Amino acid sequence: xxxxxxxxxxxxxxxxxxxxxxxxxxxxTGDPEIIRRADKILxxxxxxxxxxxxxxxxSGLDKVVIEEAKKGKKLMGICxxxxxxxxxxxxxxxHEGLGLLRGSVIGMEGTLPAExxxxxxxxxxxxxxxxxxxxxYLKEGDFVYFVxxxxxxxxxxxxxxxxxxxxxxxxxxxxxxxxxxxFHPEKSGEVGLSILRAFAEW
Amino acid sequence: xxxxxxxxxxxxxxxRVVKGTNFKGLSxxxxxxxxAKLYSDSGADELVFYxxxxxxxxxxxxxxxxxxAARNVFIPLTVGGGINTVADFDRVLKCGADKVSxxxxxxxxxxxxEEAAKLYGDQCVVISADIKRxxxxxxxxxxxxxxxxxxxxxxxxxxxxxxxxxxxxVNSIDTDGVKGGFDIELLKLVTEAVxxxxxxxxxxxxxxxxxxxxxxxxDIDAGxxxxxxxxxxxxIDELKAHLRANGINVRI
Numbered sequence: 001x002x003x004x005x006x007x008x009x010x011x012x013x014x015x016x017x018x019x020x021x022x023x024x025x026x027x028x029t030g031d032p033e034i035i036r037r038a039d040k041i042l043x044x045x046x047x048x049x050x051x052x053x054x055x056x057x058x059s060g061l062d063k064v065v066i067e068e069a070k071k072g073k074k075l076m077g078i079c080x081x082x083x084x085x086x087x088x089x090x091x092x093x094x095h096e097g098l099g100l101l102r103g104s105v106i107g108m109e110g111t112l113p114a115e116x117x118x119x120x121x122x123x124x125x126x127x128x129x130x131x132x133x134x135x136x137y138l139k140e141g142d143f144v145y146f147v148x149x150x151x152x153x154x155x156x157x158x159x160x161x162x163x164x165x166x167x168x169x170x171x172x173x174x175x176x177x178x179x180x181x182x183f184h185p186e187k188s189g190e191v192g193l194s195i196l197r198a199f200a201e202w
Numbered sequence: 203x204x205x206x207x208x209x210x211x212x213x214x215x216x217x218r219v220v221k222g223t224n225f226k227g228l229s230x231x232x233x234x235x236x237x238a239k240l241y242s243d244s245g246a247d248e249l250v251f252y253x254x255x256x257x258x259x260x261x262x263x264x265x266x267x268x269x270x271a272a273r274n275v276f277i278p279l280t281v282g283g284g285i286n287t288v289a290d291f292d293r294v295l296k297c298g299a300d301k302v303s304x305x306x307x308x309x310x311x312x313x314x315x316e317e318a319a320k321l322y323g324d325q326c327v328v329i330s331a332d333i334k335r336x337x338x339x340x341x342x343x344x345x346x347x348x349x350x351x352x353x354x355x356x357x358x359x360x361x362x363x364x365x366x367x368x369x370x371x372v373n374s375i376d377t378d379g380v381k382g383g384f385d386i387e388l389l390k391l392v393t394e395a396v397x398x399x400x401x402x403x404x405x406x407x408x409x410x411x412x413x414x415x416x417x418x419x420x421d422i423d424a425g426x427x428x429x430x431x432x433x434x435x436x437x438i439d440e441l442k443a444h445l446r447a448n449g450i451n452v453r454i
Contacts, residue, residue, distance in 0.1 A: 013298050017273045047323045119325050121369060121399050122423065123205045123247055123453040143205065143453040145278060147325045164203050187278050187300065189242065 002200065003038035006030045006080075007059045010046035015078070018186035023126065024200035032064045040199070041068060041179075045080030049091040049105065050149070052080055060198050062098060069100050074118055074177045076134070082180030083152060091150050097202040100178050103170075111153075112166035117148040124171075124183075126162040130172045132160050133202045137194035143200030144171070144181075144195075151182060205453045206416050206445065207247035207402065208422035208438055209280075210289065212237060215254045217263040219432065235270045241431065242275045244438040247453060250274040250303070250426065253283035265297045282330055286310070291318050295326070303328035303371060306344045308352055308362060319366025324398075329367035330452025331359055333388060334375035340388060346374045355388075356395050363396045370396060371426065374404040381407025381430070384415045389422055401421040406430055409444045416450045 001018065001079070004012055006028045019026045027034060035041060043065060045052050056062045069075045077085045086097045089105035097105070108118045123143040130137060144163075151169045158175040162168040163183075172181045179199075186193035213220040218232040238249055253264045261284065272279060281294040282303035300320050302322075308314050308329060318434070319327045332347040333340050333355040340355035359370055372392050374385030384405045393400050402415055403426040412425050430436045442452045 011295050013269075013296060014272055014276075014300070017298065018276055020273070021276065046325075117399055117421075117423070119368060119398075120204060120206055121325060124203065125205075136348055146204075149324075187276060189276050193276060 002026045002040045002042055003035045003105065004028045004042045004044060005056075005061055005065065007052075007056045007061050007079075008166045009052045009055055010044060012044060015042070015044055015056075015186045018193060018196055019132065019200070022200065024196070024198045029062060030059055032061065035061070035064050036068060038073075040074045040076070040202075041065060042199075043075065043077040043084065044085060045078065045082075047080065047144075049080060049083060049089040050093065050095050053089075053095055053097070057106035066098055066100065069098075069178050072177050074199075074202055075100070075179070077178075077180035078186070079148065079182060079184060081156070082182055083150065085141065085173070085178060085180050086152055086155065089150065091148060101155060101158050101173060101175055101180075103158070103173075104153050105150050106153045107150050116166045120146050120165050122146065123188075123198050124165065126161045126163060126171055126179045127168065130174075131158050132179065134179055134195055134198045135160065135172075138191065138198075142191045144183040144185065144191055146171075146183045148182060203451055205247070205451050206422075207401075208367050208412070208441060208445075208452070209248045209250055209424050209426040210241045210246050210438070211250040211403070211426050213252045213254050213428065214264055214267060216260050217224040217267055220254065234267050234324070235274060235427070238271045241438060242277050245442050245454065246277065246438050248278040248280065249297075250280045250282060253281065255284075265293060268294060268299060269297040272425075280328060282328070285314075287314070288321060291322060291326075296320065296369060299328055301328050301369065301449070303330040304367075305330045305332065306346075309342065309344045309353075312361070312365065315362055315365040316366050318371055319368070322383055324366050324368035327367050328369045328371060329352045329359065329362040330371040330373065331355060331362075332373045332375055340391070342373060347373075347378075356391055359392055360395050363398055367398065369399045369401065371401045371403055377405030378403075380405055383407065383411040384425065386418050389415070393419055393421040401426050403427070406436070409436055409441050412445060413448045413450065416445065417448075
């Protein structure tokens with residue numbers, strides 16, 4: 001059973017549909033006990049970092065996620081959920097992340113060539129820098145769907161894949177039992193489903 | 203590198219796709235879910251569902267169909283038509299929409315864009331503008347292109363982006379249905395004016411029109427069309443192969 005952490009951010013309908021499609025069992029929950037009992041944890045997220053981080057803190061679920069991850073439970077963050085795994089984000093100020101991965105989240109504005117559009121919206125090719133169980137069905141150059149204006153930086157020790165957007169930027173990370181994707185596997189067609197399947201099987 | 207997107211648009215009325223289709227191998231050619239699956243399998247990068255029903259029963263059927271599509275198709279879904287309030291955003295987002303496009307609703311109440319962007323993020327709010335040449339300028343039209351608002355098009359789009367629209371769909375009324383190619387002149391002006399993704403709509407009649415679009419305007423992000431895909435005049439997998447053969451970066 002995969003616990004999809006519900007802390008009042010975004011809608012989880014598509015994510016649940018994707019796991020249903022691959023036959024993986026999920027439960028959408030904000031209950032610490034259910035999260036503790038689950039085999040794996042999925043941390044979703046859309047919107048602003050500060051708002052999402054606050055809701056996760058106020059619900060007390062940040063502590064549960066950190067504890068479970070430190071005990072070795074497999075955890076995957078998607079999009080903003082991945083960004084929250086890092087130490088810090090500089091989205092409108094400076095905010096503490098969950099600190100499970102080394103690195104911080106910075107804006108595209110001012111750090112990427114000025115002619116690029118912000119947000120990056122669309123399909124981009126993955127350049128795989130490190131093999132990992134969640135990428136076991138993937139091949140170099142597979143396309144996935146991105147929607148974001150911020151990206152992880154200083155995360156060399158966990159980098160799994162990059163995409164080229166003005167320069168090579170972080171697309172996926174993993175260290176030990178914690179992993180995350182900047183892109184949306186639930187919106188990335190068959191390639192995306194194969195990543196969710198690999199996570200379910202990991 | 204980010205790829206150029208190809209987006210079929212499905213106009214849905216009372217649970218059926220409007221505009222005839224002639225696909226072989228589809229048991230129900232006007233089923234939005236069947237068509238969505240077929241497009242997704244043939245390489246569509248995203249789908250637009252446009253609700254053209256007026257009745258509340260029709261609206262309920264539409265959200266059921268949207269949810270069914272979201273259970274079967276795992277690419278981004280944009281929903282438009284009849285979006286007038288934040289409650290309308292909520293209704294379609296809960297049923298699997300990723301982005302919501304506003305048109306007349308934003309003309310009547312521009313603060314809708316701001317409110318929705320704050321609640322759901324800029325990436326969720328798409329401004330769709332129906333634009334037509336009037337007296338040597340470009341004007342925004344409302345109510346499905348029937349009513350001249352008197353507003354200058356480029357400044358309206360800029361204003362919408364400033365308020366938080368994360369993407370722009372430009373529908374040229376002048377080229378729509380003519381099948382003579384996209385409105386390059388208008389689209390160039392829009393891509394020069396804003397820094398968010400711009401989607402071209404109106405005028406595609408063949409594969410070559412998409413090549414022309416992406417060649418003439420390197421900054422355009424996507425091409426949207428309806429009937430040429432529904433009638434099978436242009437097949438999405440063939441279109442993408444043709445684009446790639448012409449040096450345009452697409453997802454295959």
